[in-house]
Amino acid sequence: GQNIDQPTEMTATEGAIVQINCTYQTSGFNGLFWYQQHAGEAPTFLSYNVLDGLEEKGRFSSFLSRSKGYSYLLLKELQMKDSASYLCAAFNNAGNMLTFGGGTRLMVKP
Amino acid sequence: GAGVSQTPSNKVTEKGKYVELRCDPISGHTALYWYRQSLGQGPEFLIYFQGTGAADDSGLPNDRFFAVRPEGSVSTLKIQRTERGDSAVYLCASSQVRGTGELFFGEGSRLTVL
Numbered sequence: 001g002q003n004i005d006q007p008t009e010m011t012a013t014e015g016a017i018v019q020i021n022c023t024y025q026t027s028g029f030n031g032l033f034w035y036q037q038h039a040g041e042a043p044t045f046l047s048y049n050v051l052d053g054l055e056e057k058g059r060f061s062s063f064l065s066r067s068k069g070y071s072y073l074l075l076k077e078l079q080m081k082d083s084a085s086y087l088c089a090a091f092n093n094a095g096n097m098l099t100f101g102g103g104t105r106l107m108v109k110p
Numbered sequence: 111g112a113g114v115s116q117t118p119s120n121k122v123t124e125k126g127k128y129v130e131l132r133c134d135p136i137s138g139h140t141a142l143y144w145y146r147q148s149l150g151q152g153p154e155f156l157i158y159f160q161g162t163g164a165a166d167d168s169g170l171p172n173d174r175f176f177a178v179r180p181e182g183s184v185s186t187l188k189i190q191r192t193e194r195g196d197s198a199v200y201l202c203a204s205s206q207v208r209g210t211g212e213l214f215f216g217e218g219s220r221l222t223v224l
Contacts, residue, residue, distance in 0.1 A: 043153065044215070045214075089152075101152050102150075
């Protein structure tokens, strides 16, 4: 099975940088994903890491260390619209099940 | 269609009743997933289809839950003898090929069992 842990809530200030951590334990692993979900809306894809290292995409970056079972999502130049839940998810070896963590609810304050 | 479409968006039913939730994936997407999400929780995997067949149904909580995708496009999640604990948002997602991880989610069907 797969177990994914991430903080429940975080608060940050507009314009700042925030890092959301995720640790995972899986019986098989085929990639780590981050999704964003605004309240009452569907999750939307943010990033994908399958190899160790940092993937940068605009204000968002995601890091993966497979040996440590660890990932983080880095959000720069925070905007009020970034207030949302951020879901860490791992794909199993067969590539047919994406298991989500409980999500980290980020509140961006002025 | 332009995105994943789910109907109904809201369903209120009484304990013990039967419900069907429909998902119309993005045209051409062969992989289809059903997830269930309770308030404040992450989505919980229920079942995965590749084409018409259920490739992995290990997430279905019990035999009251069943899903079909007879023509490899539209899928229906069926819940028999609903219980209050079934109340949640049921999310459907599709992807172009198996194993990409970039799932496109619908807006969900909010089920409330009274």
